[in-house]
Amino acid sequence: MVMFKASRKETSPFDGQKPGTSGLRKKVTVFQQPNYLENFVQSTFNALSADKVKGATLVVSGDGRYFSKDAIQVIIKMAAANGVRRVWVGQNGLMSTPAVSAVIRERVGADGSKSTGAFILTASHNPGGPHEDFGIKYNMENGGPAPEAITDKIYANTTSINEYFIAADLPDVDISVVGITTFEGHEGPFDVDVFDSTGDYVTLMKSIFDFTSIQKLFGSPNFTFCFDALHGVGGIYAKRIFVEELGAHEGSLINCTPKEDFGGGHPDPNLTYAKELVSRMGLGKESSQGEPPEFGAAADGDADRNMVLGKRFFVTPSDSVAIIAANAVQSIPYFSSGLKGVARSMPTSAALDVVAKHLNLKFFEVPTGWKFFGNLMDAGLCSICGEESFGTGGYCFLITGSDHIREKDGIWAVLAWLSILAFKNKDNLNGGAKLVTVEDIVRQHWTTYGRHYYTRYDYENVDAGAAKELMSYLVKLQSSLPDVNKIINGIRSDVSNVVEADEFEYKDPVDGSISKHQGVRYLFEDGSRLVFRLSGTGSVGATIRLYIEQYEKDPSKTGRDSQDALAPLVEVALKLSKMQEFTGRSAPTVIT
Ligand SMILES: *[C@@H]1O[C@H](CO)[C@@H](O)[C@H](O)[C@H]1NC(C)=O
């Protein structure tokens, strides 16, 4: 057996190792500086309680981006030197973020061991490669990201770190081969267990969804499918689940071989970056030849986010989560005994609220950030959640999740949609009848629940002072509804009155924490909303995000052109907020 020795190395702090909610993300070149990764990993070990390090079992894997393989070897050697008992590594170091969450919660090692945490190596939808981004985040025993109390402690430690421990003489482990390698240290044995990256996740998915009914859907001559992994890690799960388990054609997968640089693209599943999928689905300018597939989806680099499309049809993120919630109990065995509750982030459209009301479900509107969903799930209050994502650009993909794990899950969302399609089509899969399509399902949903026409205006790089003034103005204005309504009635007579307005604040029912200043909301009598938020008040300027949402209950009016339906409320939003007066902008930078 190979022996190893822990050695102590001197180091000094690096600035800026503050992990956000999604971990520490920097350019690869930053991570490649001597001791940079080591400092962060040691600070994480220092911040955890001793029992989560000494004798513990840790998972290390990621989306396969450039620098992951080097980082995995470093983390293995540091884990050995810090007294960790075992490290579990997905084959080739690949594992999606939701799959890591599943492994923390579900996997039992050959010797009965369970893991208590994971280093996930990903920068999500950011590009990869020698000059692009790398990232590392730590997830806890419940499978969810480290809470702020821990990330604050990690950061505090990085600011004064002066030593780290590493088993520098431990040989590199071949992570391309499944199997357990045992080494011998002063404190006893240390195992590196390289295992099948997909197995545990597939088992979990099979326990949630009815694979047999989805197989029948794929077996129908009239159902066609396309999945684009954008060269992220989702590709290995797509091959295993959609092709091997469910019977999709190999040709229905595109960009499903993980690449360190994501093929040079952005692993960002939106209408701009998922070009190939968008064209195959008959959307966009350069549609490919032939009949588009019935259903299409894409996932981001680490497969926690996704986009859902029908034939020549885009499903908005807010509609997607509402439709999954509305159909979950009938279509998905995991939810057959009912939903514990549903939740959405504040700026996500209220389509989910209407479903919750119809089905008499517990409902939560939470600030942006995964932890709010995680808390509700840990407390058994929420089964399905969703949020429209905020990137720097006009992201419009869905972040959904369910309480099967404590991360967002892109493949789960695709399986949820396939389950709904399978359920709605269970009696017409023999080729004779016409299939109920994604578009049919969405239109039917609007007929039943009404439609939330929804758009987001981003004003990027606005002068920070001006942005603050605009927000203070809106905060002050909302305190008098008569004033608000007088202004609105003066702008348009065809827009309903505001019946409630506030600066959104959330008291977490689980940990009691209070989040203030989450944005200004104007709620209209007819169910429409305006939301104003300020973000990224950095040195370069601020971004104002304006969410405009027109609710239409009348089934004869749910098929309108979205821009037409929103026009009156857009006019009200811009004039009410004095957008141009405050910011000097006559138009937003991005409209989503
Ligand atoms: C960082 O961790 C080390 C080792 O546990 C500890 O001695 C030190 O006090 C910690 N520093 C801070 C600022 O938390």
Ligand SMILES: *[C@@H]1O[C@H](CO)[C@@H](O)[C@H](O)[C@H]1NC(C)=O
């Ligand atoms: C896709 O995301 C990028 C940012 O990563 C953004 O610039 C672009 O506008 C987005 N496209 C759409 C259609 O949302």
Ligand SMILES: *[C@@H]1O[C@H](CO)[C@@H](O)[C@H](O)[C@H]1NC(C)=O
């Ligand atoms: C289903 O597919 C078969 C075989 O391609 C085709 O002959 C049939 O017309 C299709 N049925 C419908 C309803 O589109």
